[in-house]
Amino acid sequence: MIYPIEFQVNGEERTIQVRAADILLDTLRDKLGLTGSKSGCDNGDCGTCTILLNSLPMKSCLMLTVEAGRKQITTIEGLMNSPVQQAFVQNQAFQCGYCTPGFIVNCQGLQNVHPHANQETIRVWLESNICRCMSYEEIHNAVKRVFSGS
Template sequence: MSSLDAYQHRVELQVNGEQRTVRVRAAETLLYTLRDHLGLTGCKPGCNNGDCGACTILVDSQPMKSCLMLTVEVWGKQITTIEGLMGTDIQRAFAENQAFQCGYCTPGFIMNCEGLRHAYPHANEEIVRIWLESNICRCTSYEEIHRAVKDVFTPHTDK
C-alpha cells in the first residue's frame, strides 16, 4: 500500500443505475469524482462554489451542485448525471427550442428541470421561474431555456 492509498477511501456509488466503486480522497468533490474517475463529463466545473449550476446532478432525484458535495457523502444514494438522461423529452425540448448557445450550462439546466419534474410534476409558471434561478447561463439564453422548460410542463395534445 502506497502512502497515497492511506489517504483514500473506497466508495461505492450508484450512478445512472450502475454500481461503481472508486477510491477518493476524503475531501474530493463529487464533481471531480464523476469527471476524473468515472469519465462522466456532462457536469461541468464553473464557479466551484455552487452559484452557477453547471455541475448540477440529481441525488435521489433532487438537484444538487456536485461541486459542493463530497464523494464520501453520497454512499448509497442514487446519482443521475446528464448522461443518464439520454434521449429524454427534456433533452428534446431543449434541442427543439434551441435552448443553448455555447452549451456549457445546458446539462445543469436539464438536470435542474428533471429535478423540478420529480418535485413538482405540475409546476406552474412561478415555480418554474424560481427553480430556474439556481442556474446561470452566461450566454443569456434564458428565454429559450424558459420556453423549453415550459414545453416540458405543458401537456401536449395531438390534433
C-alpha cells in the first residue's frame, strides 16, 4: 500500500508517496535526493545517518518514513555553513568524511538541547557516532569550539 506523507525537510514543505515499509534514510536519499545522510550499519550503531527530527538527533535508518509525517526534518544539507559545520572545517575534524555529516547533525542536536553543554555531556553525546578513521580528537576539538564560541 502507498501512503502520502507530508513533512518539512530543511525548511521546505514536502509531500511524497511511500510504502509502509520504507525507511526514512532511503526516502531521504532515493526520493528526495538528500544524500548527505549515509548508510553505514543500518542498525543504529554508527550514526552516519543521523538527522534532526523536530530538532532532536535521530538515526534515520531506524525510522519508518510514515513515522516522520507532519514532523520537521533537518539533514546535513540543511546545516550548510552553520557554526557547527564551520567548526568542523576549521579543526579539520574529518579524514575520509563519511561520518562527518552524522557528527555535525548530532552536534547541532546537542547544541539545540544543551546550549551550554559541559565536557562530560559533549563526551556522552559523541559516543553515539563512530568514526572509523579515528578523528576523535579533532571532532572533540571542533565541538568544544562550538560551545566555547570561538
